[in-house]
Amino acid sequence: EPEDEVFLAIAKAMEEMVEDSVDGYWLVSSFVNLFNNKYKDTLPQLPKYLEQTLSLEDSRLLTHLKSCSAVSRLPYNLWFRKCFAGCLPESSLQRVWDKVISGSCKILVFVAVEILLTFKMKLMVLNSAEKIAQFLENVPQDNTDAIVSKAIELWHKHCGTPAHSV
Numbered sequence: 001e002p003e004d005e006v007f008l009a010i011a012k013a014m015e016e017m018v019e020d021s022v023d024g025y026w027l028v029s030s031f032v033n034l035f036n037n038k039y040k041d042t043l044p045q046l047p048k049y050l051e052q053t054l055s056l057e058d059s060r061l062l063t064h065l066k067s068c069s070a071v072s073r074l075p076y077n078l079w080f081r082k083c084f085a086g087c088l089p090e091s092s093l094q095r096v097w098d099k100v101i102s103g104s105c106k107i108l109v110f111v112a113v114e115i116l117l118t119f120k121m122k123l124m125v126l127n128s129a130e131k132i133a134q135f136l137e138n139v140p141q142d143n144t145d146a147i148v149s150k151a152i153e154l155w156h157k158h159c160g161t162p163a164h165s166v
Contacts, residue, residue, distance in 0.1 A: 002077075002081075005082075006032065006081050006082050007028065007032055009082040009085040009086045010028050010031060010032060010082060010083065010085045011024070011025070011028045012085065012086070013085040013086065013090055013093055014027055014028045014031070016090040017090050017093075017094060031097065031100075031101065034101065035083065035100065035105070038105075039105040042105055042106075043080060043081070043105070046076070046080045046105070046106075046108060046109055047071075047074070047076050047080075049106065049109050050074075050109045050112050050113060051071060053109055053110070053113050053154075053158065054113050054116060056158075057113060057117060057154070058116075058117055058120065061116060061117070061120050061123065061124070064123065064124055065116075065123070065132065068126070068127060068128060068129050068132060069129045070128075070129040070132040070133065072129075073129040073130070073132065073133045074112070074132075074133065074136060075087070075133060075136050075137045078137060079108060079111070079112045079115075080105075080108050080112075083096065083097060083100060083108060084096055084108070084111060087137075087139055088111075088139070088141075088144045088147075088148070089141055089144055091144075091145065092144040092145055092147070092148045095148050095152070096108070096111055096148060096151075099152070099155070104155070104159065106155065106158075106159060107151065107152070107155050110151040110152070110154045110155040110158070111147065111148060111151040113151070113154060114147045114148075114150045114151040114154060115136065115139055115147055116136075117150075118143065118146075118147050118150075119135070119136075119139070119140075122135065123135070123136075
């Protein structure tokens with residue numbers, strides 16, 4: 001089931017963050033429940049918000065992604081439903097999940113935008129939606145902390161204070 005896949009991806013990432021497996025289970029369970037209940041209406045809007053934000057930050061990259069028919073093929077499930085579990089290393093995930101828990105799932109959009117911006121040169125030479133999606137499903141892990149830092153800065157720029165960022 002897709003919901004089980006999401007739970008297991010988040011659980012696998014959480015397992016690396018906590019020492020006690022019982023604590024890990026309850027943290028995962030609480031995180032997934034909070035995420036699914038609090039953001040169920042917002043989640044379907046995140047791809048559209050990503051497109052809007054990318055058009056403001058780099059319209060040329062967005063145009064390229066559209067010309068390759070790649071926008072609809074971006075790994076939204078990995079990025080948004082799984083909150084980047086399985087995409088980013090746990091050290092980077094902690095900072096992203098902290099923002100999600102504290103009230104803003106839009107941070108997920110800004111992480112996705114920063115991934116696109118960081119790998120812009122690579123994406124611009126890929127000409128097919130399949131190749132672009134394949135690359136983005138396996139993001140290189142070497143500079144993810146910088147990606148998350150830039151995403152948080154972008155989040156602040158577009159959303160202001162956390163109270164207004166839901």
